Amino acid sequence: MGNCAACCRGFWCRAKNPDVRISLPAVCFMWQIAMIILFGVFVRYDEESDAHWSEHKRANNITSDIENDFYYRYPSFQDVHVMIFVGFGFLMTFLKRYSFGGVGFNFLIAAFGLQWALLMQGWFHFLDPVDGYIKIGVENIINADFCVAGCLIAYGALLGKVSPVQLMVLTLFGITLFAVEEYIILHVLHVRDAGGSMVIHTFGGYYGLTISWILYRPKLDKRLNGSVYQSDVFAMIGTLFLWMFWPSFNSAISDHGDGQHRAAINTYLALASSVLTTFAISSLSAKRGKLDMVHIQNATLAGGVAMGSAAEFMITPYGSLIVGFCCGIISTFGYLVISPFMEKYLKIQDTCGVHNLHAMPGVLGAVVGAITAAAASESVYGHEGLVNTFNFKGKYAERTPATQGGFQAAGLCVALAFGIVGGAIVGLILRLPFWGDPSDDNCFDDEVYWEVPEDExxxxxxxxxxxxxxxxxxxxxxxxxxxxx
Amino acid sequence: MGNCAACCRGFWCRAKNPDVRISLPAVCFMWQIAMIILFGVFVRYDEESDAHWSEHKRANNITSDIENDFYYRYPSFQDVHVMIFVGFGFLMTFLKRYSFGGVGFNFLIAAFGLQWALLMQGWFHFLDPVDGYIKIGVENIINADFCVAGCLIAYGALLGKVSPVQLMVLTLFGITLFAVEEYIILHVLHVRDAGGSMVIHTFGGYYGLTISWILYRPKLDKRLNGSVYQSDVFAMIGTLFLWMFWPSFNSAISDHGDGQHRAAINTYLALASSVLTTFAISSLSAKRGKLDMVHIQNATLAGGVAMGSAAEFMITPYGSLIVGFCCGIISTFGYLVISPFMEKYLKIQDTCGVHNLHAMPGVLGAVVGAITAAAASESVYGHEGLVNTFNFKGKYAERTPATQGGFQAAGLCVALAFGIVGGAIVGLILRLPFWGDPSDDNCFDDEVYWEVPEDExxxxxxxxxxxxxxxxxxxxxxxxxxxxx
Amino acid sequence: MGNCAACCRGFWCRAKNPDVRISLPAVCFMWQIAMIILFGVFVRYDEESDAHWSEHKRANNITSDIENDFYYRYPSFQDVHVMIFVGFGFLMTFLKRYSFGGVGFNFLIAAFGLQWALLMQGWFHFLDPVDGYIKIGVENIINADFCVAGCLIAYGALLGKVSPVQLMVLTLFGITLFAVEEYIILHVLHVRDAGGSMVIHTFGGYYGLTISWILYRPKLDKRLNGSVYQSDVFAMIGTLFLWMFWPSFNSAISDHGDGQHRAAINTYLALASSVLTTFAISSLSAKRGKLDMVHIQNATLAGGVAMGSAAEFMITPYGSLIVGFCCGIISTFGYLVISPFMEKYLKIQDTCGVHNLHAMPGVLGAVVGAITAAAASESVYGHEGLVNTFNFKGKYAERTPATQGGFQAAGLCVALAFGIVGGAIVGLILRLPFWGDPSDDNCFDDEVYWEVPEDExxxxxxxxxxxxxxxxxxxxxxxxxxxxx
Structure with a gap:
């Protein structure tokens, strides 16, 4: 496998042996054992998932079990969970001979990533000041799923070109970077980003793209980089579960009551709108108006990405439609023009087109969020609503909507910086020659890492x-x- | 494409050019822009999704955020949403070479339809008397999804034989007719139809069948009108998500508390029962008792359709089982006998058999609803329960269960009339020669409207x-x- | 079909005619009619799904409709419902020519089983002492789905080797045995088993394995006992929906508030952990480290099975990770070593490997539950928490955690006994020659019971x-x- 005779690039050889029989089990075991030890030292139940809940309830005059945060957020959590594992997983089954790798490695790195995310996010956001433990409840596991999403987006850019060991490394560093970036954006800058246009999509997109740039394969064999009829239908399972549950994604951790309610409605509308413009541009661009499944599978989701920051704001229903309208156009246009350009001139090979689906709409979403925040007023939100929506409390009580808009824009810069700089560092690490990545003519082929059954x-x-x-x-x-x- | 030389039917020629490169983008853009403008003029958040919620809460003595309607209905909404996009979408992937069209066009028209439905239903039901805005919340988006379901049912009858532009037109008119019909049935006649046996299934079924009758293709090429092994498995994804979530469909907008609870249980039981009779009739009708996937994919769902009106009534658990029992038989019998008869003698080509799955069970459901309503009594419901269940309040305070049963029956007639007359008008519009529909020997083939990848x-x-x-x-x-x- | 000339085993002949044209419809009709009659005599709505709810609410000082049990449990119910029909159903589509049978017969027996389960569980647990009716609500339909799961597990061991009529018989007896076993374990022994490590997985696993042992086919034709590329991707749909919704499975009927909350978190963590060890062992065991889809599809779920008993206990987050860690190893090891051993030496043909996925992890889960219960203390749970979690109330007020641990272990023995003895009896019944089972060279082939479409x-x-x-x-x-x- 790999024709080393004809080519020797020495230490940086990319056609190394893709045998992961030692490295993959070693990484899985080591990291899982590390998780167990760290969880043992640091992680406990929070007051709503602890058996002392009934005492807590009495002490805080909570009258009913239904006030447990579990009932506010668990249905949304399950929707998000489906997005992470079925949504992202099946969206990546579109390649004709890489469906196992698409859905399987997605499964592996998400399952690892969420554990590491609980720890990293815990250290930054959820440390109990009294006993020093990370206290976890339903909101933490939603956040962990969110954190994982950033790494899965990065995987989308690299699909078919990396080994599972590289993916585990990418996830370890990705989650770490994510948690720091998120801390700076949400806590230091006090930015609102409930659906993660910045912290998830912008960061994840540029993180993956930069890694892909570093790992550029000039001689990449593209014969298997395409779909077949059935694999496109499989990918639609991923698309639709992402599309349907995106309102839950953007509303899962926003404020109880009107916050969650409004975030769901705004996202629902933006998504609907981007479907129409995606179909329009896809048809307009092809001979005889034939639609392209790549656009339908991806660009229809751009509206959800771009509502990530502004979903809980009073952006108005027609504002949401406008956001979706623009995103469908931009994202489809990206698949038609920008991706080929990036591959040819910028040497960035982006298998799933995450630049079009996550990076660009994420940036747009951050801008929309900044503008909507800057334009907020008490006449629209009411005094109490403004304070609640932007959490202008405590040391932020004096912040004005205009200032908030500025901080939102600053948050975007932080996300971009973390994605690009972090991606560059991790990309260099992933170039090391012992990760078992496939050779150029082995890419997009499940045969390398999977026992593939005989075909019918x-x-x-x-x-x-x-x-x-x-x-x-x-x-x-x-x-x-x-x-x- | 199309052999025009051998056949010229002039103005009514059906073998016209299925090039939609101009028409589809034009329709998508025009209608999406119209939506944005109309939403801008008419649509705002309702009091539970508006940032003034905390003030509203205080003013109305609502003690907890969990009382926001979002928490009563959002889980059901997401289930309904899955039914619309994955359920209907994948149910229509059963054709061997029309899976892209099945799931893709379903996606397109649902995404458009729900926006138009929010407006149409808003004007009829949810107009704020003070400021004239349509105020939307979670109940509206459920209703919009319901409204879309009617048009997707109609699509089922036409699957593979129409262009996406025709589908957009069908949806525009379908949603409009639906909203008027629904207004007459639910508001003027004060009929109860929480799961839409009448307003959704009867209307949608006959709307699609009448259009299919008008668009009859005597020389339809049926070689691709069948399934392959894999496409039948894909269709089971649709079937199962419809089947599992139907209890949410019938309970999504029924009364808080016992209403939603009872509707879910009744539907669950009716569905279970229709599975058994479907398997029984399917096996009984075939040589060596072999089961037919067409029946299993469709007739098993008939129990849910037929519980649409009566789900929230005290029909009793065994009553639900009886309804499901009958529906499984009738629906499977329809696939075996009525569909071939309709095609041969009535010139109605019904690709998915919506007559058997939606139209007949819908009518049966309306009858069941009327009888159950007429038989309601205070001894069974309790005084308060009777008033709540049938909403005998305000100007309907004097209505008796017997009268209600009569109105329920009248509602069925309205639904039938709208479906048939509306379908006839829209069918004639869709016969116009510029919609880009496929020629007779192009039907059921994704090649016409999609870039289809090379086969493995x-x-x-x-x-x-x-x-x-x-x-x-x-x-x-x-x-x-x-x-x- | 079957070459009777060459082989005559007389009365016990297994190569009998697999024609079910009379027997399958007869069984379906008879049993459905029996269900209707028994539901008519015995089943009514409970106080939360009855139209008298508003009176009940007032009488019990319930202030809000949101306190209806429907809102606590319905989202979890729908997740469980998806696991039963899509999860188990699609997990069994992995065979190259038995996908119809996998998902279709799963559908049939689940739909029948849940009705019979409502009755059987009702007679044992939910009989109203005043009027003698079984009163059903949302908790009952969750329990019915759970009960069905036991039989679907048994089907997994027999997949491809039995007729639908045999499956209906297996389900009838399986549900009956389940209800008795569950009554003894949960009520007589007062054991806690919210996610059913014992009552569902241990029982179901050994029930199916024992039947498979009795129905051993020495000349089984294995050519079709394998997957193809697409069928493995279909099976991943089942795997992922089971994996994602398992936290709902284990928390669906645990205590309101912290009980449900904690059960979900523990299960989430255990599942994540077993993914990593499954990938590790799978890779370690194969040439060139290639992963095996059979392991990924199944062993990743073992962590959820093993948390069935202990999910609602204070097992701590790292405890959950440890359980998942061990289960992934044991289960994958089972597929590699134990299943081949069982087939060769114990004459047990286990198509889906339920011994590795359900039986062994179920036993482990019971042991974990017993140990965790025995180790419980007031310092960890708080006095009130301990009483609530283990329901040390009424006549069990004096029970100590240590005693509880002993009873948990006793529960495991009951589950094992019911599975093995019950399986032996039902296995002998299923050997009777008139059930229409396929001959040895017909196994794993949909052609026998389904109209299979021509292949593309x-x-x-x-x-x-x-x-x-x-x-x-x-x-x-x-x-x-x-x-x-």
Missing amino acids: ESIPPILEYNSHMVGKNTDRMSNFTVEQS | ESIPPILEYNSHMVGKNTDRMSNFTVEQS | ESIPPILEYNSHMVGKNTDRMSNFTVEQS
Whole structure:
């Protein structure tokens, strides 16, 4: 595998042995054991998931179990969970021979990432000042899923070109960077970003793109970099679950009551609007108006990304429609023009087009959020509503909407910086030659890391259709299979 | 494409050019821009999704955020949303070469329809008397999804035989008719129809069937009107999500408390029952008792349709089972006998069999609802329960259950009339020759409106299995592909 | 079908006619009619789903509709419902030619089983002492789904080797045994098992394995006992929905408030941990470290099974991670070593490997539950928390955690006994020669019980790609098809 005879790039050789039999188990075990130890030292239940809840309830005059945060957020959590594992996972099954890798490695790195995210976010945001423990509840596990989303976006840019060990490394550093970036944006700058246009999509997008730039493969074999009919239908499962549950994504951790309610409605509208413009541009750009599944699978989601910051603001229903309208156009345009340009001139190979689906709409979302925040007024929000929505409390009690808009814009810069600088560092680490990445002519092929079953077609038709009538053909088939493989 | 030389039907020619490169983008843009303008003029947040919620809460002595309607209805909304996009979408992927069109156009028209539905339903039901705005909250977006369901049902009858532009027109008129019909049934006649046996299923079914009758294609090429193994499995995704979430559909907008609770249980039971009779009739009707996937995919859902009106009534658990029992039989019988009869003698080509899944069970559901309403009594419901369930308040305080039963029956007639008359008018509009519909021998084929990827089989096996070992075959493959396409 | 000439085993002949045209409809109709009659005699709405709710509310000083149990449990119910129908159903689509049977028969027996479960569980747990009716609400339908899960697990061991009529019989007896076993474990022994490590997984696993042992087929044809690329991707749909919603499974019927909250978090963590160890062992065991889809599809779920008993206990977050860590290892090891061993030496053919996914992790979960219960203390739970979590009330007020641990262990023995003895009896019943089971060379083939559509490949390429250009090939294709089938 790999024709080393014809090419020797020495230490930086990319056509190394993609055997991960030692490295993958070693990384999985080490990191899982580290998680267990760190959880043992640092993580406990919070007051709403602890058995002392009934005492806590009495002490705080909470009259009913239904006031437990679990009932406010758990349905949204499950929707987000579906987005992370089925949404992102199946969206990446579109490649003809990389569906196992798409959905399987997504599963692996998300399951690892959420544990590390609980710790990292815990240290930064949820440390109990009294006993020093990280106290976790339903909001933490939503946040952990969010944090993972950033790394899965980065995976989208690299799909088919990296080894699972590289992905584990990418996730370890990605979650770490995410938690620091998030701390600076949400806590130091006191920026509002409930659906993560900045902290998740902008960061994750540029993090992945920068890594992809560093790992550029000039001789990449593209024969398997495409879809087949069935794999496109599989990818639509991912698309639709992302699309349907995005209102839950943007509302999952916004304020109880009107905050969650408004975030869901705004996102619902923006998404609907971007579907129409995506279909329009996709049809307009092709001979005979034929639609392209790549656009439908991806650009229809851009409206949700771009509502990530402003979803809980009073952006108005028609404002949401306008955001979705623009995003569908920009994102489809990105697939048509910008991605080919980036690949040819900037040497960035972006398998899933995360630049079009996450990076650009994320930046746009941050801008929309900054403008909407700057334009907020007591006449629209009411005094109490303004304070609640922007959390102008405590040391931020004096902040005005205009200032808030400025801080929102500053948050975008932080996200961009973390994505690009962090991606560059991690990309260099991932160039080290011992991660078991596939050679250029092995990319986009599940055969490298998976036991791929024989295809149905390799069974001669007579065996398949009349199998119950055939007596002694077993041997023949076995021979046939052996010859093929 | 289309052999115009051999056939010229002049103005009414159906084999016109299915090029939608101008018309589809034009319609998408125009209508989306219209939506933005109309939303700008008419739509605002309601009091539960507005930032003034905390003031509203205090003014109305609401003690907790959990009393926001969002927490009563949002989980059900998300289930309904999954039914609309994944349920209906994947149910229509069963055709061997029309899965893109099934799930993709479903996505397009649902995303457009829900915006128009918010406006139309808003003007009829949710106009704020003070400031004249339509105020939207979670109940509105559920209703918009319901409204869209009617048009998706109609699409089921026409699947594979119409262009996306025709579907957009069908949806525009369908939503309009729906809103008027719903206003008459629910408000003028004060009929109860929480799950829409009448307003959604009866209307949508006959609307689509009438259009299909008008658009009858005597020379329809049926070679692609069938499934393959994988497409049948994809369709089961749609079936199961519809089946599982139907209890949420029927309970999503019924009364808080026992109303939602009872509607969910009744629907759950009716659905379970119709599965068994569907399997029974399907097996009974075939040589060697072999089951037919068409029946399993569709008739199992009939119990949910037929509980649409009566779900929130005290129909009793065994009453629900009886309804499901009958529906499974009737619906499967429809696929076996009525659909072929309708196609042969009534010239109605019903691709998905919506007559069996929606129209007939919808009518049956309306009848069940009328009977159950007429039989209601204070001994069963309690005085308060009777008033709440049928909303015998205000100017309807004097209405008796028997009268209510009569009005329920009248509601069915309205739904039928709107479906048939509306369908006839829209059908004639859709016969106009400039909508880009496919020719008779182009039907059920994604090639017409989609860029369809090369099939895996067109890659010679050696390329596929040993792609990483092959050096210079790229050119060969390209040639091969070109020859094929 | 079946070559009776060459083999006559007389009364116990297993190669009998798999024609179910009479038996399947007869069973479906009889049992559904029986359900209707029994529901008519026994089942009514409970006070929270009855129209008298508003009176009940007033009488019990319930201030808000949101206190209706529906709002505490319905979102979890829907998640569980998805696990039963899509989770279990699609997990069983992995076989190359048995996807219809996997998802379809799963659908049939679940829909029947839940009705029978409502009755059986009702008689044992939910009988109203005043009027003798079974009163049902949302908790009952969750429990019915749980009860069905036991039988679906058993189906997993038998997948592809039994007829739908046998499955209906298996379900009838399985539900009956389940309800008795559950009554003894939860009520007589007062054991806590919210997620059913014992009552569902241990029982269901050994029930299916014992039946499979009795129905051993020494000459089983295994050519179709494997996956193809697409069917493995379909199975991942099942895996992921089971994995994502398992926190809802384990928390659905635990205590309001902290109980549900904690159960969800613990399960979430255990599942994440078992993903990493599954990937590790799978990679470690194969040449070149290639991952095996069978492991990823199944062993990743073992952490959820093993948290079934202890999920609502204060097992601590790191405790959950440890449980998941061990389960991923044990379960993958089971697929690698124990399943082949069981098939070769114990004559147990376990199609889906339920021993590795359900039986072993279930036993482990019961042990974990017993230990965690025995180690419980007031210092960790608080006095009130301890009483609530273990329900040390009424006649159990004197029970200590240590005693509780002993009873938990006793519960495991009951589950094992019911599974093995019950499975043996039902297995012997299923050996009777009139159930229409497939012959040894018919197993794992949908052709036996389903109308299977022609495969796409059987259409000559020219027809498929250029179908709209071809004029008179219809007849040719029909001929071709006939010859093939």
